[in-house]
Amino acid sequence: MSAFLHTSLDVVEEKISAVGKSLGDQRELYLGLLYPTEDYKVYGYVTNSKVKFVIVVDSSNTSLRDNEIRSMFRKLHNSFTDVMCNPFHNPGDPIQSKAFDGIVSGMMVQTG
């Protein structure tokens, strides 16, 4: 499982390096379907501060559309910025915010 995660991260890096030459403000944050395997799909999302979000979805769950994934990433990004705003949170530490966890769990439950 973690191996897939790392491979997906490599794909994310590859995409970033390919696109990131322009360094424009409106660079595409949502990277789309990274790597469909038999088991699951991986979606990537990069923030402006190079923080990468990866969502791994079961392939059997075909009800998830691209828009839904985008909205999930958006919510994730928002709650992530909320966590970052906390001055007591050191970037790089595992996130201990209960609100963040709650939002993530809610999203996971919602998408089944």
Next chain:
Amino acid sequence: MSLSRAASLSPQGTLLSEVIPPSSWQKKQQNPPLPTGNRSRCPEQDVSICLLVALLQRILHAPAPGMDQESGAASAGSFISLNEHEQRYYSGLHSLCQADTSGQLSSGKVAELFKASQLPPEALHKVTEVCGAKRLGYFGTPQFYVALKLLAAAQSGLPIHLESVTANLPLPRFLGLKNEPEMRYSAVPPSIDSQGAQGGTAPGSLSWTPADRSAFRHLEANAEKKELWSPPRSPCGSPSRSPLTYRSYPYTKQRNGADSQIAYESKHSSQLEQHSSPSNYRTKATVEHPAMARASSSERLDQQGVVDYSDDDPWRITEEQLEYYTNQFKSLQPDLGALILGAIAKNFFTKSKLPIPELSHIWELSDVDRDGALTFSEFCTAFHLIVARKNGYPLPESLPPTLQPGFMQQEEDIPDTPESAEPLIVFEDTELRPNRLDRTIIERLQPSLATTKQDLKEESCKQDVGVKRVTTSQEKQTLQRAFPERPEPPHDLDPQMRTKTRPRSYSSTSFEDAMKKAEEPPTPPPRPQKTHSRASSLDLNKLFQQGAPGVKGGWLPPPPALPPRPTTSQEESSVKPEEQGLRSRFGRSTEDLTNASKQDMIGVSHSQAPQKPVRRKYHPESQNLEAVPPPAMPFAPPAKPAQKLLSGQKRGIQMAIRKNKETNAVLTRLNSELQQQLKVVHQERVTLESQLELLRPVAST
């Protein structure tokens, strides 16, 4: 021996005729949940609290024969009778000295208590001997009560002898008790009547201050604390009943829930003189102020009636606490309306020695607008949570209603900047709303900006505070002007004011400085910008301001002496050419700005956009929203000051919207810049980490 004697309580009607073996005492203690597992710093106090709770519970249920084991309240070597107050007092002292769950009292604490009674050591020895503790080797409850009685006797001059305890004695006096029997974290079921809560917690509240003091070592108000320490001492010194009773109130209130308190009040309304004092101390988070308030309120609250309680007592910030928080806020940030940056708040709250995850949680709870900085209300909330946490209250998962910013906002309006005092009075609730919105928006804007530029431009943030203050005053003056002049369409004005307030807060951002600087260079040469007669940096703003009156009445054929009403219709008719004129002017200014910088154009183009909705708002009938060739009429912005009323409003709104858009553009630019910087920093960090990893095996070899 002591345990084998019965005791009879006084007129409260509890006849305790049974013995309290130590085992049963332990059993009693197990009934109420012992908060020993909590994070309180004084476990013995928690235990004592539980014990006292149990004791009181027993006292309450004293008429029931099954609870006779509570005779600890009154059992003694002999048949001593404790009156009601003695009973309470002794119970409190008993819990004070309780060290463990057994029936024995901590001899150290007892010794401390005895020393506090200021009796000579030989007298204390005598007391110990007479009450039977010496024989037993420990202080059981009966011995303790007898000892207290003997102490009282000794203090009143009677010989220390068993017969003395039968006399009617005043309560023994103790000075300088350090511990408090007050419970921080009440696991007591609300069934415990307030009657039991009256158990003598007299010294407990006194010791609250030193406990708080230690908790707040990091705070700078040391001198203040010492000052406040002395006033509570004086009432404590007197054996009078009132200080004891009112001190027992805080204990009561803090322990029991609202129900018990209310029951307590109804029962002892005659005796309870200071009903509201507990409400003041319900929140244990106060340090000096409650102590001071307690001392001072003992007389003040004599006449007060029943105070209504709410279920959020521990989470309600009292006025003393508010003062304290205000002072602390001022020490960090002189302006009450401004924000405390996240880093500053972090340093400040870290001094409270709470663990970082808890501080993080507190921050999440209190930073309601998620902007990375604390407004005054957010600061109060955070501070209150920290204080509550330090006193043993668990952190709530969500913000209690009394701590929410809306609740605090109402109090905030009062300590608002003095310059707004008059408008507040004039406009009352209509004013309050914009104030709140303004403040909320200012909070939201400034912290977000401040956070992003925290490391870069902290000075500019301070400037922003000053600017914000100025703009706030301007806003209020504008409102003041606007309201008395146009009271008819208040509903229409409100959204306008809101838009006004919102952008005005933007004006105080540091980005405004950048924007001003950016806008200043291109403004002078072009002709349409000659309208910027003032040298102020808000050139475009002034332009709009001057344009607004021009829009309204500058081009009216009739003289400007017309009243506002007809002017409106005339304005509508003349809107078209004026709008076009405005647009043309902006178009020219856009060209000039384009030469200067990209962002300025963005700002101006943004400013053009709000012009349309602004005009739309004033003139819904006018359909002209498209670019029309500029009229031949010269555009003299310093037009006739005919309709100052409407011009003021329009001007404000237009300016506000424009500022809003400008700030958006500036923020976008800044965001991109910061992101680039962040990327660079990240890369550096990764590089350093990789180097470190390379060096590590080298170092280990």
